[in-house]
Amino acid sequence: MSLGDELTYTITVENTGNVTLSNVMLTDTFLDANGNPLTLTGPAFVSADLGSAEGIIQVGETATYTATHIVTQSDIDSGGLSNSVIADANSPMGTDVSDTSDDDDDTDGNTEDDPTETVIVQNPSISLIKTTLPLDDTNGDGIEGSIDDIITYVFEVENTGNVTLTNIDVQDVLPGLNLVGGPIPVLIPGQVDNTTFTATYQITQSDLDTGFVTNSATVTSEGPDGDLLDPSDDVVDISDDPNDMNNNDNNGNGNPDDPTVTEVNSIYDLEVGKVVDPVDQVVVGDEITFTIEIANIGNVTATDIIISEQIPSGYVFISALTTAGIYSDVSGEWSITQLDPDQVEILQITVEVLGIGDYVNTAFVQSSVGGIDVNINNDESSASVDPICLTIYNEFSPNGDGVNETFVIDCLERFPNNKLEVYNRWGNLVYSKEGYLNDWDGTSNGRSIINESDKLPVGTYYYVLDLSNGSEPRVGWLYINR
Incomplete structure (x- = not known):
C-alpha cells in the first residue's frame, strides 16, 4: 500500500431476527495504528439484496455499504489503519438493536466484533551521496589540487523509503575534515536535501604521496517508531560516490556505498x-x-x-x-x-x-x-674537462749530441705566463724564467754562487713550475746528465 492509494471498505449488515428493522444507521470508528482518529468518506448505502430502500432491512436481508479513504503519509508513518462500525436499528415494537462489526477473520484469535485492521508495511530507507566540487588552487601556487589546497565536499541526502524520517545527521571521520550543517529535522519520502551539509578538507603531503583522498560518510536518522536513545533502530546509510560504477552495497540496504575518491594533483619530478x-x-x-x-x-x-x-x-x-x-x-x-x-x-x-x-x-x-x-x-x-697534457720530463742530457738537450714540458705553450725556477740541492736558485719555452739547456742564468753562463754540473735539482692559472705550482726533482 502506497501513498495516495484508495482504500475501500465494504460493510454488510444482515437482519438475523424475525421482524423487519428500520432506521438503520452506521457509526464508523476509524483510527490509525497510533490511535489517532481519521475521517472516512462514507459509509454510503449501496444496495439491499431483497430490494429494500436505504434504512430498511427485511428479515434475512443483507444491506451493503462502502466507505473509502485515501492513504496519507501519516497513515504510513503509523504503520496501519483500524476500522470498526456499529450498526443501530429499530424494531416494529420500538426496541433498539445494535451490533459491532467483525473482520470475519477468526484466525486472529478474536472470533467476533474485532475491528478490521490494515497493516501498512513500513520501509524506512535513506541514501547519502558524497561528491566533491572541482579542485581549485586555493593556496595560490598555480597548481589545482596540490598541498594545502581545499577539497569541498557536498552531501546529498534522500529519503528513499516510504516513511517520514527525522533527526537526520551526517558523520564523516576523515581526519582533518571540517563538516558543518544539520541536523535536518524532517525528510518525507522522496525528499532530497543537498544544501544542509558541506565539508572542507585541506590536502596533506600524505594525500599527494598516495595520489588521492578516499573516505566515506555515514547518515543516520530516526524512523517513525525510532528511539533517539537507541542507536540500534537508526535508519543508516554509508555514502556513495556516483562516479564509481562498482556500486558496492556494503551494508546491504540496497543503496550503493562506494567511497568517494578524489584524485589530487600529484607531481613526481x-x-x-x-x-x-x-x-x-x-x-x-x-x-x-x-x-x-x-x-x-x-x-x-x-x-x-x-x-x-x-x-x-x-x-x-x-x-x-x-x-x-x-x-x-x-x-x-x-x-x-x-x-x-x-x-x-x-x-x-x-x-x-x-x-x-x-x-x-x-x-x-x-x-x-x-x-x-x-x-x-x-x-x-x-x-x-679537457685536460692539458703537461708532461714534465724530469731528466735531460745537454751534451751536444742533439738528443734530449733541454728541459722539456709538453703542452707548456698553453700557459704562456708560466714561470720556471730551478734550485740546486742547497736551495740556491740557479735558473729562473718567465714564459719558459722548453729551451733551458742546463746553463745558469746568473745567480749567487753559480756564475752566469756556467753550465750546471751533473746532479739532481729541484724545479718549481707556476702556470699562473690559479692552480698550485708543480714541483719535483729533475736530473741533469752530461
Whole structure:
C-alpha cells in the first residue's frame, strides 16, 4: 500500500431476527495504528439484496455499504489503519438493536466484533551521496589540487523509503575534515536535501604521496517508531560516490556505498644537476671536484633513490662528501632514503685527472619510489674537462749530441705566463724564467754562487713550475746528465 492509494471498505449488515428493522444507521470508528482518529468518506448505502430502500432491512436481508479513504503519509508513518462500525436499528415494537462489526477473520484469535485492521508495511530507507566540487588552487601556487589546497565536499541526502524520517545527521571521520550543517529535522519520502551539509578538507603531503583522498560518510536518522536513545533502530546509510560504477552495497540496504575518491594533483619530478670545478686549464694530475645535486622539484615524497655516479676511466677517485645518503665509489651509486618536495641534497666527488681515458662524467636517477617521473629529461646531467697534457720530463742530457738537450714540458705553450725556477740541492736558485719555452739547456742564468753562463754540473735539482692559472705550482726533482 502506497501513498495516495484508495482504500475501500465494504460493510454488510444482515437482519438475523424475525421482524423487519428500520432506521438503520452506521457509526464508523476509524483510527490509525497510533490511535489517532481519521475521517472516512462514507459509509454510503449501496444496495439491499431483497430490494429494500436505504434504512430498511427485511428479515434475512443483507444491506451493503462502502466507505473509502485515501492513504496519507501519516497513515504510513503509523504503520496501519483500524476500522470498526456499529450498526443501530429499530424494531416494529420500538426496541433498539445494535451490533459491532467483525473482520470475519477468526484466525486472529478474536472470533467476533474485532475491528478490521490494515497493516501498512513500513520501509524506512535513506541514501547519502558524497561528491566533491572541482579542485581549485586555493593556496595560490598555480597548481589545482596540490598541498594545502581545499577539497569541498557536498552531501546529498534522500529519503528513499516510504516513511517520514527525522533527526537526520551526517558523520564523516576523515581526519582533518571540517563538516558543518544539520541536523535536518524532517525528510518525507522522496525528499532530497543537498544544501544542509558541506565539508572542507585541506590536502596533506600524505594525500599527494598516495595520489588521492578516499573516505566515506555515514547518515543516520530516526524512523517513525525510532528511539533517539537507541542507536540500534537508526535508519543508516554509508555514502556513495556516483562516479564509481562498482556500486558496492556494503551494508546491504540496497543503496550503493562506494567511497568517494578524489584524485589530487600529484607531481613526481626529480632533477639532477652536475658541475665540475675547475673546468678550464685542467692539467693531468690535477685534483678536480664534481658537484652532483639531486632535487625533488615535484610535490610527492620520493624514497629509495639511487643515483648512478660512475667515475669514468679518465679519473682516479680520491674522496666523496655528501649532505645525505651514502656514496660508494665501488658500485658508483649514491643512495638516499627519502627526498621530500623542495629538498635538495649534494654529493661532491674529488678525483685526480689521468693522462688518458674518458672525461665525461654523467650522473642519472637509476631508480626511485614514489611515482612516474613527469620529466625524464632532467633526470640526467653530465660534466667534463679537457685536460692539458703537461708532461714534465724530469731528466735531460745537454751534451751536444742533439738528443734530449733541454728541459722539456709538453703542452707548456698553453700557459704562456708560466714561470720556471730551478734550485740546486742547497736551495740556491740557479735558473729562473718567465714564459719558459722548453729551451733551458742546463746553463745558469746568473745567480749567487753559480756564475752566469756556467753550465750546471751533473746532479739532481729541484724545479718549481707556476702556470699562473690559479692552480698550485708543480714541483719535483729533475736530473741533469752530461
